[in-house]
């Protein structure tokens with residue numbers, strides 16, 4: 001069954017439903033839609049107008065929304081669900097993974113070509129592909145025309161293990177005023193020096209290019225939102241990228257709690273549908289008692305000002321202290337819908353668990369990173385939820401793989417998440433953790449059209465079937481941003 005997307009040239013002449021507000025921009029039919037809503041968990045079809053879901057229901061009803069210019073997607077029975085929302089990433093670091101290509105491990109030309117293709121898939125046109133370590137044997141087997149075919153639009157400059165020689169493509173040569181590669185794979189001496197001179201010295205700090213790379217990569221995994229807990233304060237970069245129409249991922253950008261100044265007022269929560277939002281501050285506690293008074297002071301002040309506060313804690317003691325501080329903040333600043341977060345929330349003592357629920361704390365967990373991926377059934381995560389914490393799932397990429405399918409944590413046995421709860425943690429639960437659950441995380445009328453189509457239906461098979469499940473299509477803000485070729 002092949003997924004196809006086609007612009008339907010319409011035979012449509014004013015049907016009553018479409019007449020109210022016009023036809024849909026995008027309609028998905030013949031799908032196994034999982035809305036993640038308890039009242040209406042399944043549907044066949046879905047329609048989008050601009051950036052919102054305007055209909056979820058049957059194929060027959062969806063026909064009424066198809067008009068001139070509607071993009072019609074026949075899902076071929078595939079699984080359609082809300083896009084993944086990774087609640088803990090270091091987004092620029094994910095993009096920066098593509099800033100250098102380590103050729104040391106690549107022995108055969110095919111391996112090099114594969115790696116190059118992988119980079120080119122995600123890098124914006126014009127971004128340099130830099131690297132080092134290419135062996136003599138590898139270089140001897142490379143063909144210039146194959147490199148040109150794979151990377152026509154990205155200047156390529158990769159040093160050999162002996163750095164008196166480097167692989168360079170035509171794009172790199174042209175930029176430095178040299179003639180085309182023709183059939184030579186490498187440059188030496190004067191040519192090498194000319195290219196080396198024009199390589200951007202700020203390559204690993206070209207944030208717009210790096211963010212675009214990360215966003216392209218996210219789209220390939222069906223990730224439509226990320227919560228950037230890196231505290232590098234790059235919201236402006238993301239906003240510029242969004243304004244240029246190049247951001248394919250919604251970003252909730254957290255800043256550093258310790259660099260926060262009391263003068264700064266937090267943003268209002270008026271725009272949960274925006275591509276880029278701020279509003280959260282992230283701190284740490286790693287168990288050092290001396291750190292506690294300062295953290296307490298910062299958390300109380302930031303909470304009082306209205307920021308959402310997230311604190312990294314791993315292990316019994318840090319989690320206990322952070323929960324103490326959260327309690328003190330509630331006592332000092334009064335009850336409200338503040339949604340404190342503990343990032344990682346690993347190793348909380350049984351006697352501390354009930355406080356999660358009492359304080360309404362979000363457990364921002366990364367099952368894959370902590371070795372408790374699919375099938376893990378010790379019951380720890382379930383305990384968090386039973387005690388009233390709201391679970392938000394994420395990866396902590398690039399510390400670990402970005403693929404959300406690896407981070408789904410569920411088990412058929414008692415004590416583990418159910419598949420639905422696990423998926424919910426990576427969608428609705430993650431949206432709740434960033435105050436956007438009225439807009440994202442479910443496919444219902446009025447929600448943002450952030451959607452993933454998976455070519456393997458984990459809900460329709462028994463047990464864990466995520467390995468090999470691949471993303472067929474990713475839709476963000478009503479637009480198709482990724483389609484598997």
Ligand SMILES: [Zn+2]
Pocket residue numbers: 088089090229396
């Ligand atoms: Zn992290």
